[in-house]
Amino acid sequence: xxxxxxxxxxxxxxxxxxxxxxxxxxxxxxxxxxxxxxxxxxxxxxxxxxxxxxxxxxxxxxxxxxxxxxxxxxxxxxxxxxxxxxxxxxxxxxxxxxxxxxxxxxxxxxxxxxxxxxxxxxxxxxxxxxxxxxxxxxxxxxxxxxxxxxxxxxxxxxxxxxxxxxxxxxxxxxxxxxxxxxxxxxxxxxxxxxxxxxxxxxxxxxxxxxxxxxxxxxxxxxxxxxxxxxxxxxxxxxxxxxxxxxxxxxxxxxxxxxxxxxxxxxxxxxxxxxxxxxxxxxxxxxxxxxxxxxxxx
Amino acid sequence: xxxxxxxxxxxxxxxxxxxxxxxxxxxxxxxxxxxxxxxxxxxxxxxxxxxxxxxxxxxxxxxxxxxxxxxxxxxxxxxxxxxxxxxxxxxxxxxxxxxxxxxxxxxxxxxxxxxxxxxxxxxxxxxxxxxxxxxxxxxxxxxxxxxxxxxxxxxxxxxxxxxxxxxxxxxxxxxxxxxxxxxxxxxxxxxxxxxxxxxxxxxxxxxxxxxxxxxxxxxxxxxxxxxxxxxxxxxxxxxxxxxxxxxxxxxxxxxxxxxxxxxxxxxxxxxxxxxxxxxxxxxxxxxxxxxxxxxxxxxxxxxxxxxxxxxxxxxxxxxxxxxxxxxxxxxxxxxxxxxxxxxxxxxxxxxxxxxx
Amino acid sequence: xxxxxxxxxxxxxxxxxxxxxxxxxxxxxxxxxxxxxxxxxxxxxxxxxxxxxxxxxxxxxxxxxxxxxxxxxxxxxxxxxxxxxxxxxxxxxxxxxxxxxxxxxxxxxxxxxxxxxxxxxxxxxxxxxxxxxxxxxxxxxxxxxxxxxxxxxxxxxxxxxxxxxxxxxxxxxxxxxxxxxxxxxxxxxxxxxxxxxxxxxxxxxxxxxxxxxxxxxxxxxxxxxxxxxxxxxxxxxxxxxxxxxxxxxxxxxxxxxxxxxxxxxxxxxxxxxxxxxxxxxxxxxxxxxxxxxxx
Numbered sequence: 001x002x003x004x005x006x007x008x009x010x011x012x013x014x015x016x017x018x019x020x021x022x023x024x025x026x027x028x029x030x031x032x033x034x035x036x037x038x039x040x041x042x043x044x045x046x047x048x049x050x051x052x053x054x055x056x057x058x059x060x061x062x063x064x065x066x067x068x069x070x071x072x073x074x075x076x077x078x079x080x081x082x083x084x085x086x087x088x089x090x091x092x093x094x095x096x097x098x099x100x101x102x103x104x105x106x107x108x109x110x111x112x113x114x115x116x117x118x119x120x121x122x123x124x125x126x127x128x129x130x131x132x133x134x135x136x137x138x139x140x141x142x143x144x145x146x147x148x149x150x151x152x153x154x155x156x157x158x159x160x161x162x163x164x165x166x167x168x169x170x171x172x173x174x175x176x177x178x179x180x181x182x183x184x185x186x187x188x189x190x191x192x193x194x195x196x197x198x199x200x201x202x203x204x205x206x207x208x209x210x211x212x213x214x215x216x217x218x219x220x221x222x223x224x225x226x227x228x229x230x231x232x233x234x235x236x237x238x239x240x241x242x243x244x245x246x247x248x249x250x251x252x253x254x255x256x257x258x259x260x261x262x263x264x265x266x267x268x269x270x271x272x273x274x275x276x277x278x279x280x281x282x283x284x285x286x287x288x289x290x291x292x293x294x295x296x297x
Numbered sequence: 298x299x300x301x302x303x304x305x306x307x308x309x310x311x312x313x314x315x316x317x318x319x320x321x322x323x324x325x326x327x328x329x330x331x332x333x334x335x336x337x338x339x340x341x342x343x344x345x346x347x348x349x350x351x352x353x354x355x356x357x358x359x360x361x362x363x364x365x366x367x368x369x370x371x372x373x374x375x376x377x378x379x380x381x382x383x384x385x386x387x388x389x390x391x392x393x394x395x396x397x398x399x400x401x402x403x404x405x406x407x408x409x410x411x412x413x414x415x416x417x418x419x420x421x422x423x424x425x426x427x428x429x430x431x432x433x434x435x436x437x438x439x440x441x442x443x444x445x446x447x448x449x450x451x452x453x454x455x456x457x458x459x460x461x462x463x464x465x466x467x468x469x470x471x472x473x474x475x476x477x478x479x480x481x482x483x484x485x486x487x488x489x490x491x492x493x494x495x496x497x498x499x500x501x502x503x504x505x506x507x508x509x510x511x512x513x514x515x516x517x518x519x520x521x522x523x524x525x526x527x528x529x530x531x532x533x534x535x536x537x538x539x540x541x542x543x544x545x546x547x548x549x550x551x552x553x554x555x556x557x558x559x560x561x562x563x564x565x566x567x568x569x570x571x572x573x574x575x576x577x578x579x580x581x582x583x584x585x586x587x588x589x590x591x592x593x594x595x596x597x598x599x600x601x602x603x604x605x606x607x608x609x610x611x612x613x614x615x616x617x618x619x620x621x622x623x624x625x626x627x628x629x630x631x632x633x634x635x636x637x638x639x640x641x642x643x644x645x646x647x648x649x650x651x652x653x
Numbered sequence: 654x655x656x657x658x659x660x661x662x663x664x665x666x667x668x669x670x671x672x673x674x675x676x677x678x679x680x681x682x683x684x685x686x687x688x689x690x691x692x693x694x695x696x697x698x699x700x701x702x703x704x705x706x707x708x709x710x711x712x713x714x715x716x717x718x719x720x721x722x723x724x725x726x727x728x729x730x731x732x733x734x735x736x737x738x739x740x741x742x743x744x745x746x747x748x749x750x751x752x753x754x755x756x757x758x759x760x761x762x763x764x765x766x767x768x769x770x771x772x773x774x775x776x777x778x779x780x781x782x783x784x785x786x787x788x789x790x791x792x793x794x795x796x797x798x799x800x801x802x803x804x805x806x807x808x809x810x811x812x813x814x815x816x817x818x819x820x821x822x823x824x825x826x827x828x829x830x831x832x833x834x835x836x837x838x839x840x841x842x843x844x845x846x847x848x849x850x851x852x853x854x855x856x857x858x859x860x861x862x863x864x865x866x867x868x869x870x871x872x873x874x875x876x877x878x879x880x881x882x883x884x885x886x887x888x889x890x891x892x893x894x895x896x897x898x899x900x901x902x903x904x905x906x907x908x909x910x911x912x913x914x915x916x917x918x919x920x921x922x923x924x925x926x927x928x929x930x931x932x933x934x935x936x937x938x939x940x941x942x943x944x945x946x947x948x
Contacts, residue, residue, distance in 0.1 A: 032781065120930075124703075125918045132704075142701065253794060257797065257886070273791060277786070352845075385842035389861065398848075446846070447845075
């Protein structure tokens with residue numbers, strides 16, 4: 001085998017493989033490994049840790065935190081969180097698609113301005129926006145008043161302190177993450193493709209289902225992941241829009257670390273959350289891999 | 298003994314993954330020459346240039362500049378400068394600062410920098426634009442800045458990587474002449490990479506024609522054009538009538554056609570598969586001289602293009618030659634041959650090349 | 654994080670539009686009224702909460718539902734509220750430090766990631782992705798545990814460290830596509846003219862990246878200033894960042910002062926983000942949303 005290698009005239013430096021890029025990369029990578037990866041590992045370790053008499057966390061190997069996850073009280077919260085997150089994804093898709101479609105295909109020269117008008121407030125303060133949203137959805141707020149005026153709601157209808165409120169909060173919080181990839185996909189879409197679709201399939205509805213929708217599937221998949229991740233981990237919406245019956249896994253985690261002081265259980269819950277998200281991510285990656293493989297063929 | 302070459306490549310190879318971009322290349326470039334590396338895209342000419350410049354490490358072999366082995370030296374320690382295909386100007390610096398960049402890096406005194414930059418901008422006719430930014434310039438002007446930025450350092454060798462490729466035809470012709478003039482004026486060795494054979498022929502003192510990582514032929518423009526050493530060179534340099542056949546006793550029997558008398562060739566055994574190459578402009582249609590090979594064929598197509606007319610003449614089924622005639626002899630359309638006519642044509646024996 | 658690619662400028666070509674208009678007797682080519690109505694409703698709901706907060710920040714009454722007349726009393730209350738003012742100062746300090754730290758580390762990381770083709774490079778690329786696929790609550794919990802585990806008391810400093818960690822990825826994602834889009838010949842030209850690798854990066858590459866670096870810095874400042882979850886988990890008790898104060902205020906009965914603070918914060922971050930989008934234009938390049946782009 002050694003014969004196959006070119007004579008190893010080791011040069012101190014090579015034009016092709018410069019050390020400088022490694023040096024540039026190193027500080028940031030070490031920093032992130034040190035803080036992030038180490039801290040995530042710590043969560044995993046503490047999930048099987050214990051607490052001493054004073055409530056301080058101790059390392060060790062104890063599965064009580066992990067076992068506690070099987071408690072129906074927690075599985076119920078997990079199921080609810082999943083349900084809310086999935087529902088949020090679906091609603092975001094339903095809202096974001098027409099909006100992104102309208103702006104991308106009918107926005108004309110205002111489309112960049114319109115997208116900026118969506119993105120800019122979304123990157124502004126999350127808490128203040130959510131707080132404003134809770135005021136809008138409150139019993140005397142403009143939304144319920146408008147619904148009552150057209151007879152779609154009566155005096156007893158509530159949005160806050162219900163599951164509807166929590167999902168409304170999540171949707172409001174993260175819908176932009178759906179709009180951006182969809183808009184990018186639709187914007188890239190060749191208009192002549194739609195033209196061709198019209199010729200081939202005739203009606204706009206058929207064209208939409210046979211041409212536009214498949215072309216934007218990847219954008220939609222990316223959007224679903226981008227909404228699912230933060231929605232699953234959110235605790236602000238459930239706190240502001242929901243009541244004690246609508247808490248999500250994020251609220252449980254927050255509670256275990258701040259009020260309950262049961263860190264091993266909190267860590268176990270955090271790991272559970274990460275596990276759910278990783279499964280979601282994995283599904284997405286497999287899906288896109290398959291799509292790419294098909295596209296290449 | 299010749300003087301030490303400005304550039305010497307000694308068995309240089311560049312391997313990417315499992316294929317060779319450049320394969321065991323030996324090349325000497327004399328000082329003061331305008332030297333072109335010519336070939337189609339992917340032939341390894343740019344890789345060769347990058348190895349001379351130090352941007353790419355040879356997998357094998359050594360690169361010498363003026364007799365000194367520089368294989369292990371980084372670009373900033375080689376006495377060569379490059380004009381990049383994209384010009385690679387520094388957009389955040391003014392034209393003058395672009396040109397001064399190399400001098401500043403090399404610690405030249407301020408007053409001298411100002412003087413040399415001024416002279417150089419004058420040489421490339423950009424004196425008035427010293428304080429402008431590169432983005433405000435036209436393609437031709439950017440090209441001149443790139444040239445000035447490299448030349449101001451007075452390198453031993455200037456490397457040019459298809460510097461004219463992005464310019465439109467008219468500007469390209471003009472820059473070809475200018476570049477050649479500048480080279481003569483400064484006397485620096487130019488190594489010029491191009492895929493445009495016209496460009497190489499017009500500008501170069503010597504040309505190396507490359508294909509698939511090897512040099513097919515290296516010589517003066519006349520050499521390479523008039524005496525192509527291989528079928529590839531003959532077809533790549535301009536247009537050529539290439540006909541394959543079998544050599545046998547002073548004639549080549551074409552596939553599915555007649556035998557062409559080519560005269561006795563030394564070094565070619567009977568029964569060898571060969572290609573016969575005749576340039577279209579070397580074929581005569583009248584006024585034959587004694588000793589010429591004269592054949593007859595049928596005109597299939599007449600293409601008039603201003604100064605010249607091209608005829609496609611069918612010698613035998615499947616064997617068509619293109620013949621180029623200056624429009625000096627026949628001034629009017631009706632004087633020209635038209636399709637279907639049978640004509641005689643011929644060439645001097647020395648213009649008929651037999652390529653093994 | 655976001656998936657926006659640089660908006661392409663290719664509008665439907667003229668002939669294509671004309672062709673559509675010619676075909677355009679069918680229903681398909683009427684203005685899509687329903688779609689436009691949905692979009693308009695979306696924009697209304699998007700801005701309504703923001704408008705409500707802004708409107709009631711000028712309310713002369715304490716109510717959040719009845720507008721009693723225009724007044725600046727809540728802004729005056731904010732200006733005289735020492736706790737909120739010190740929180741504002743804390744937030745500004747955190748944002749500045751996190752911005753500086755993450756921009757330095759993130760730009761270097763982006764340069765290295767794009768150019769480095771070693772296995773270490775791809776590993777670093779994976780590490781960089783972790784914060785982007787981890788919900789903030791997990792990052793927050795993990796950071797808090799790390800500090801507690803190391804015996805470090807939570808303080809403004811720990812918030813800074815956590816925010817830097819989280820922000821590096823953003824800077825890297827923004828810068829990476831810019832670095833990849835750079836013409837490699839420009840850096841080679843610098844080497845060719847006698848610069849060392851470091852000089853080439855300093856004198857040529859960084860100036861070329863300057864607009865994107867500035868834009869990402871402004872964006873990070875705004876994101877860190879507005880960030881709540883990470884700050885909430887890693888802050889100490891006394892000088893608390895403004896967003897954490899707002900959180901407590903919202904949870905435990907709203908004081909209208911928060912409307913004023915919230916309005917100021919919204920206005921501030923909208924300005925900063927708009928600035929980030931606009932910075933490339935100041936350098937004569939196409940500005941726009943592509944600064945928010947990633948993979």
